[in-house]
Amino acid sequence: MIQYKVLQEPDVLIPHPIRFWIFLISLITTLACSIFVLYHLLIDRTLRNALNNHAIIVLLFNNLMYQLIDIPLSLSFYHLGNVWPASPILCLFWMFIDETFLSLSLILVAGASIQRHILIFHKRWLSTDKKRFFIHYLPIVILSFYIIVFHFITILFPPCQNIFNYQLSVCGYPLCYYDIRLVLIWDIAINKILPTLTIVVFSIALLVRVLLQRRRMHQYVQWRKHRKMTIQLLAIAMLYFFLYIPLMIIELIQSCFENKMSRSIKLINRSHNIENDRFNKLFGGNRYYLSLYMKCIVCILILYYLNILFGFNSYMWYEKSFEDEYYLNMKQIDVTKIEENVEDVLGLPNNILANKFLINNEYLCGRSLSPETIIHPHLLILIKSNLENFQKRQAIRMTWAIKHQLTNKNIQVAFVLGTDARKTSVEDESNKYGDIIQIDRIDYYYYSTYKMIMMLHWISDYCTSKSRRSPHIDLRKYVFFVNDDYYVDIDQLLIYIYNIDEDKEMTTYERRTFITGELIEKSYPQRFINDRWHVSLSDYPYDIYPPYISTECFLMTRYNARLYYIASKYARLFYFDHIYMGLLSYSMSTNLIKNNQLFSTSSSLSNNFVNNEYGFLSKWKLFFNSNNNINSTLKPICIRGHRAQNLIDIWNNIHQTNISFSFEL
Structure with missing residues (x-):
């Protein structure tokens, strides 16, 4: 009771x-x-x-x-x-x-x-x-x-x-x-x-x-x-x-x-x-x-x-107008005048990184047919990877970046790594596959700008033409940047590059400054202290970011990559590489080519997406997240993946193969 x-x-x-x-x-x-x-x-x-x-x-x-x-x-x-x-x-x-x-x-x-x-x-x-x-x-x-x-x-x-x-x-x-x-x-x-x-x-x-x-x-x-x-x-x-x-x-x-x-x-x-x-x-x-x-x-x-x-938006009272004030403090760079005698035009550089290459792989890009001739690949693919992501690199080597297939198409691939706190060596992997470039900076998200600058540095030193007889040889040679959690449709990428090469209306200046990818506009700095993308007023006092191309997956001419590396010597570093590249583009007055369908970084790796079959909810999600044309029949070049095994499963499903993942070096 x-x-x-x-x-x-x-x-x-x-x-x-x-x-x-x-x-x-x-x-x-x-x-x-x-x-x-x-x-x-x-x-x-x-x-x-x-x-x-x-x-x-x-x-x-x-x-x-x-x-x-x-x-x-x-x-x-x-x-x-x-x-x-x-x-x-x-x-x-x-x-x-x-x-x-x-x-x-x-x-x-x-x-x-x-x-x-x-x-x-x-x-x-x-x-x-x-x-x-x-x-x-x-x-x-x-x-x-x-x-x-x-x-x-x-x-x-x-x-x-x-x-x-x-x-x-x-x-x-x-x-x-x-x-x-x-x-x-x-x-x-x-x-x-x-x-x-x-x-x-x-x-x-x-x-x-x-x-x-x-x-x-x-x-x-x-x-x-x-x-x-x-x-x-x-x-x-x-x-x-x-x-x-x-x-x-x-x-x-x-x-x-x-x-x-x-x-x-x-x-x-x-x-x-x-x-x-x-x-x-x-x-x-x-x-x-x-x-x-x-x-x-x-x-x-x-x-x-x-x-x-x-958050609490009191910071808005202290922000400066980007459109009205940023250009007053930036270094304006005329890309038509910096091909030679850069210091005569811009003065002494103020942002030369002290980082160096632990593995520079200097002969990866150029191959010699004779003692007097070096031929560079038509397309260079640089994959940003962390040192610990061996499984992702191995999955890429086994699927869309099979070495002998890409070599036959005049394509070279390299993985760009940093280091870790334990100074783990990747010499064995580099010696076996010959596709590793390593810099002496720890792999960390807030160091992504260092890795981007070092990639531009490597292209400028080892993968651009030094021939004075053909000063514009790099106008039709490209570099494709992508993260190691992406699937890349190589055939679709080559078709796009072929159309660019055959475009008779493109001027020399447009080829010099060619860069395309997913264009992000009207992006605002996050001021709240607990936000992952937090940026303080002292680091960036302006109210808006300039338009920028997402650095997770984008394409540019190697000539333009060299221009960006030169510009990086005169620009203040910023945490996030995509914003930093946007600031460089703004100072160079570069025309960023919007291509949000082919280079979408919000696409997910699934059979339906690869086959271009969208459900009703997927269409709405794409519409709100990426502003893509959901009725487009274009297949994306970049498709975001997650795990190595998932990438292999998709590859087997598309190409009707039966490859299995290998953990061995």
Whole structure:
């Protein structure tokens, strides 16, 4: 038989009507934010497959369920003044949802704090599907299953009798299993304090490890570049350390010394028979306040992520007009006057990189037919790759970049790599395949501009004509830049180049400055500090970026590549290579040829796309994401892929082959 007891609700600092509107407004904004973020993480295959997003996806789904179930029950209580319908089943369900989802959020954040270390410092632990299953996926499943089962047993099937009060929120939180000291201590210590300490310790440890690694690599720590990471990690650590741990410690102490405190209170108040009232007054509202506190924390965290998405636009008052002011500070470069005697025209260069080639592969581009003649390939393909992406390079060598087939078509391919913190050698791979160019800069996204400049440098030194008798020989020789996660339709690319070569209306100047790809216009710098593409006002004080060609997949003449390398010596470096190339194009007054259909960087690697068969939803996605003509019959040259095995599967399907992936050098 279920007993009912009228408990006095702790003093209400905020009246119920005000709480109702606070919760309602917060619910609307956070619900929209959760659905928006979760939708984009699930709909984008790259984001969905990224290991670092899996814990976030589960956490967002957990919080979304909490918002849809628990918060509406609280709204009903604050609106009516009591629990409705007054049913023990509803009370048990409410307590189960409240405890389970809040504990699950804490456990997932703790797990994500540990997995960040693995993803950053121990990527080899996740190199195979088996390792990813046991190290990445299985812990998330086990932790989630444990929390659900624990609260399912202790709340829905407790070894005791609950007492409900329908005049209090969550029916007065009558968790009778808290009378069992061992279960109570386990819940507080293992399910709450341990995950909280894990979040604090591993968040601070991650910051310390990053700084120590840079110190071991003898790199100067620029706090401005680490500001985003520092603020995020310290904010998370301090939030849990100062606001959550004190409540848990108080509750743990209360549970450990409850009997002694109760006996003392009984001795003092035995004659007045008010020992239970005194005890409830001291500690009875602790669980109520903890529940309210956790709900506020969830709302704060969701509002925090909402702020990450949209930010605060106070920066707009300090931005300069790009159209009105940028040209006043830039170096204007006339490409018709810098073919020879560059320094006489532009002065001494102010941005010569100190980087060098670890593997320059100087004979890759030119082949000698006689001691006096060197013939360069008609098309050079430079594939930007990271040192650790051997599987992607191997898949490309086995599919669209088969060496003997490209050589017969007068095409040469090279992979451009950087280094890593361990200075891993790629000499064996270079000696076997002869298609590696390596620079002495760590492969890192914010160093992409260095790699782009070094590629232009390599083309200028080793793959442009030095013959004075044929000064325009490079006007009909091309270089194609592409990332290592793309499938390239070589035949379609050669057809496009053939049409350019046969275009009788193109002038010499147009061939000199020829560059084409996916043109991005009206792109704005991201100012919010937590955005991945964050750019501070000191680094870029202008309100808009110039038009630029996406550097993930684009084509240019090798003559123009040499001009861009010359221009790079007189332009200030910028984090992102595509923006940097856009700034160079602007200073050179280069006409960027828009070709968003053939060189689309938003195309996904699938059989339907390769065969140019679009579904209704795919058409709308392409329309909004890339502004392509969805009724076009043109097959794209660049098709974004993801994994090496996926690329091979597509190749086998298109060409009716049966090649299998090889991990060997």
